[in-house]
Amino acid sequence: MNTWHSIRQSPMTALGIALLTLLVFLTLFGPWIVPNDPLTVQMSERLQPPSWQYPFGTDHLGRCLFSRLVEGAQITLGLAAVVIVTVAVIGIPVGLLSGYVGGRLDTILMRIVDGAGALPEFVVAISVAGFLGPNLTNLLLSIVAIKWMGYARVVRSIVLSEREKEYVLAARVAGGSAWTVMRRHLIPQILSPVFVLAALDIGKIIMLIAMFSFLGLGAQPPTPEWGAMLNDGRPYFQTVPELMIYPGMAILLVVISCNLIADGLRDRLDVRSR
Amino acid sequence: MKDTKESMESSPLLTVNRLSKTYSTAKGAPVQALQDVSFHIRKGECLGLVGESGSGKSTLSRLLLSLERPDSGEMYVHGVPLNGLTGKALRETRKQVQVVFQDPHAALNQRLPIWRSVLEPLDNYPDVTPPFLADVRPNRRETAAKLLEMVGLLPEHLDRYPHELSGGQKQRVAIARGISLRPDLLICDEPTSCLDVSLQAQMLRLLKRLQRQLGLSYLFISHDIVSIRMMSDRILVMQEGRIVDQFPSDQILSEERHLYTKQLTAAVR
Numbered sequence: 049m050n051t052w053h054s055i056r057q058s059p060m061t062a063l064g065i066a067l068l069t070l071l072v073f074l075t076l077f078g079p080w081i082v083p084n085d086p087l088t089v090q091m092s093e094r095l096q097p098p099s100w101q102y103p104f105g106t107d108h109l110g111r112c113l114f115s116r117l118v119e120g121a122q123i124t125l126g127l128a129a130v131v132i133v134t135v136a137v138i139g140i141p142v143g144l145l146s147g148y149v150g151g152r153l154d155t156i157l158m159r160i161v162d163g164a165g166a167l168p169e170f171v172v173a174i175s176v177a178g179f180l181g182p183n184l185t186n187l188l189l190s191i192v193a194i195k196w197m198g199y200a201r202v203v204r205s206i207v208l209s210e211r212e213k214e215y216v217l218a219a220r221v222a223g224g225s226a227w228t229v230m231r232r233h234l235i236p237q238i239l240s241p242v243f244v245l246a247a248l249d250i251g252k253i254i255m256l257i258a259m260f261s262f263l264g265l266g267a268q269p270p271t272p273e274w275g276a277m278l279n280d281g282r283p284y285f286q287t288v289p290e291l292m293i294y295p296g297m298a299i300l301l302v303v304i305s306c307n308l309i310a311d312g313l314r315d316r317l318d319v320r321s322r
Numbered sequence: 323m324k325d326t327k328e329s330m331e332s333s334p335l336l337t338v339n340r341l342s343k344t345y346s347t348a349k350g351a352p353v354q355a356l357q358d359v360s361f362h363i364r365k366g367e368c369l370g371l372v373g374e375s376g377s378g379k380s381t382l383s384r385l386l387l388s389l390e391r392p393d394s395g396e397m398y399v400h401g402v403p404l405n406g407l408t409g410k411a412l413r414e415t416r417k418q419v420q421v422v423f424q425d426p427h428a429a430l431n432q433r434l435p436i437w438r439s440v441l442e443p444l445d446n447y448p449d450v451t452p453p454f455l456a457d458v459r460p461n462r463r464e465t466a467a468k469l470l471e472m473v474g475l476l477p478e479h480l481d482r483y484p485h486e487l488s489g490g491q492k493q494r495v496a497i498a499r500g501i502s503l504r505p506d507l508l509i510c511d512e513p514t515s516c517l518d519v520s521l522q523a524q525m526l527r528l529l530k531r532l533q534r535q536l537g538l539s540y541l542f543i544s545h546d547i548v549s550i551r552m553m554s555d556r557i558l559v560m561q562e563g564r565i566v567d568q569f570p571s572d573q574i575l576s577e578e579r580h581l582y583t584k585q586l587t588a589a590v591r
Contacts, residue, residue, distance in 0.1 A: 214429040221421050222442045223417065225413070237433075
């Protein structure tokens, strides 16, 4: 399978991958390419239009908007990655145990998932973040608290359908311990659906992070998080809309590229839709 | 000599005593899958189990394989009870009871190459070395090649994936896996019913040859009375979870047979 062929087959996925690669590049090398320090306040330079010195202009405190956006990419993508990994690390084992062991353990775990899942996600997240206090760590905790259940549920449902298939029964008869059967047969089966789910979720998680920061529950000033920047620009929307348009576009681009990649992954990995 | 033969007969390989299993359904009455089933299998014997679908044959094999637990009754392998075993003790008895399932396509993990599937039991029991594998056991791939050779496959099949094999070849792989630990009892749960008619006889001959070569005992489950008769020394007939008839296979046409047995044989005569 060569690259050109895959691009021709799904140009949108290729576009998503290209966008995300660019963003990851910005994330990794941001500190070396930004023209100005993203935190330096210069009241004399406030609300400047784009120039060679300030490619996107400056904000209400005279900080370089471009530098802040690049710095923000690091924060946003980094946070989203941490959330996804944490969520998978909690959700996959819970789903595996629940589905494979079954019985009372399954009942207890699934009641917890159902009970917690019955509450509206945003209300839970807002109350967790509000209760623990507004900062990024607590924001992560609150997003993990509402997201892990989906993974546990997906993993459990796959395990439930696979564990009755003859190859899993054969593996048990062959003397495999529960761990061996899970490692050799079940975990490979759940990886690709979890991958697709994670790719789809990354967009939502980035939106959540931005939304909470916008509401003042996440990143605190002067951190250049995109949602927080949206909030910073809000009072100037009538006169200098760029302050909100640039961070908004940044969020849009990341979310779109993640969703495009997720769609491509789903088509590629999902055997049923082939 | 006479003594050993007698002691063998007094403690059969497998004894099943008044085994019962009921499944509760979501709505409606619970289903009695097995009711008071008792029988035994002697060493080196092939016991045929015939009955139509829903008669409890597969439930019986799942209980014997410890994939499910009976509601009541006992099972003994070499006099050791199978009931309620867990962990290490369960793994010990599983060495002695292996299986060949009905659907060879479902019985192999599609993501694993053939040699990994064949070696699965031996990988789980590093301490087991069956006599027929003694010379190749240290080398995993040679062991797998030898097992494939025993069921009539070639070394080139080692690295294939299940979807590259035909149904008959996959069933041979499943048989190779079933015999790899040299179990005392191999449960063949309708091993031919998913195969073409032309392949069925081949597969039965293979099973028969392996039984003689390795001195295995079989519980041969089928709904096809012809293959049961060809394979078995004795035959059990099951209907609606009960054993209704039990006889040596050469007396299958005797006048004393149960009405249901007569119906089964009449269908093919």
